[in-house]
Amino acid sequence: MPAITVDELTKRFGQTLALEDLSFEVEEGEVFGFLGPNGAGKSTTINVILDFARPTAGEVSVLGMDAQHNSREIRRRTGVLPEGVELYDRLTARQHLEFAIESKDADEDPETLLERVGLVDAIDRKAGGYSKGMAQRLMLAMALVGEPDLLILDEPSTGLDPNGAREMREIVREENERGATVFFSSHIMEQVEAVCDRVGILRDGRMVAEDSVEGLRDSVEGGTTLRVTVDRIDDDALQAVRSLPDVSDATVEGREPPTVVVTVDGSKTAVLSALEDRGIEIRDFETTEASLEDVFQSYTTDAGTEVHAR
Numbered sequence: 001m002p003a004i005t006v007d008e009l010t011k012r013f014g015q016t017l018a019l020e021d022l023s024f025e026v027e028e029g030e031v032f033g034f035l036g037p038n039g040a041g042k043s044t045t046i047n048v049i050l051d052f053a054r055p056t057a058g059e060v061s062v063l064g065m066d067a068q069h070n071s072r073e074i075r076r077r078t079g080v081l082p083e084g085v086e087l088y089d090r091l092t093a094r095q096h097l098e099f100a101i102e103s104k105d106a107d108e109d110p111e112t113l114l115e116r117v118g119l120v121d122a123i124d125r126k127a128g129g130y131s132k133g134m135a136q137r138l139m140l141a142m143a144l145v146g147e148p149d150l151l152i153l154d155e156p157s158t159g160l161d162p163n164g165a166r167e168m169r170e171i172v173r174e175e176n177e178r179g180a181t182v183f184f185s186s187h188i189m190e191q192v193e194a195v196c197d198r199v200g201i202l203r204d205g206r207m208v209a210e211d212s213v214e215g216l217r218d219s220v221e222g223g224t225t226l227r228v229t230v231d232r233i234d235d236d237a238l239q240a241v242r243s244l245p246d247v248s249d250a251t252v253e254g255r256e257p258p259t260v261v262v263t264v265d266g267s268k269t270a271v272l273s274a275l276e277d278r279g280i281e282i283r284d285f286e287t288t289e290a291s292l293e294d295v296f297q298s299y300t301t302d303a304g305t306e307v308h309a310r
């Protein structure tokens, strides 16, 4: 049973079409990264999943239950880190957590939870004085209350410095190992790479790609470039490289020594062997992969479409 099923979901706000016929599934036990530029519809999708917004058309089920009819039970089993921080300025972190623990009928120690998110030193300070990052850590601790089956994190790295973002990823990993499904949105591809099993890319309310990060990289033409520095090169050897099944392009840069620049999908050794078989000496080689930013751009901008996402 999938943890989340979104089926032909459309959501309009007046004239604005925020989501259009959106369908996807998040498998139980997976970490799913929900990516998209600002305004793509990520928060709207999350709001419908949690029944904070009603669909114009389509259906959503969460943990096997209908998102609209069973929202109370769904929210009880789900930990949410919503976008934008809504803390009570006059309450301390301990009081926030006591409230969250009580409302989930859970039985946890606020101190242990705050230790996990690195905020235990501020346990009895009022949230009104918190920095953005501290507020985000407290919200994350609240999301963890009650060992939820599903964690929904909307832009969880907002306000966190690189250390905080790394700690957040560690918590995502730990929660996933405990058995929780994690669904988190971001507009930064790099943040999802380290933890996500699968990524969906949303653009203008539609899912434009769904794959592992590795699969997405491979889907962008020019994904891997192999640069081979050789003692010399001739047309015969260059043609031999070009005719290899996994090679889509091969050109020569520089003369002394020349560098063969090869766009290759599969085996790089085949390229090296093709050159060596023709008596060419390989002095050095390196491979470069498309950056994740290239991948994201190729799916979310018109300029990027020219990168030829297949």
Ligand SMILES: Nc1ncnc2c1ncn2[C@@H]1O[C@H](COP(=O)(O)OP(=O)(O)OP(=O)(O)O)[C@@H](O)[C@H]1O
Binding pocket: 013, 016, 017, 018, 036, 037, 038, 039, 040, 041, 042, 043, 044, 045, 083, 187
């Ligand atoms: N309550 C609302 N009323 C009117 N329009 C809305 C409302 N909520 C969202 N929208 C519109 O729906 C579209 C999708 O917005 P949404 O907030 O879901 O995007 P997002 O991907 O979460 O963006 P961001 O990364 O900026 O948070 C936008 O055009 C937005 O202006």
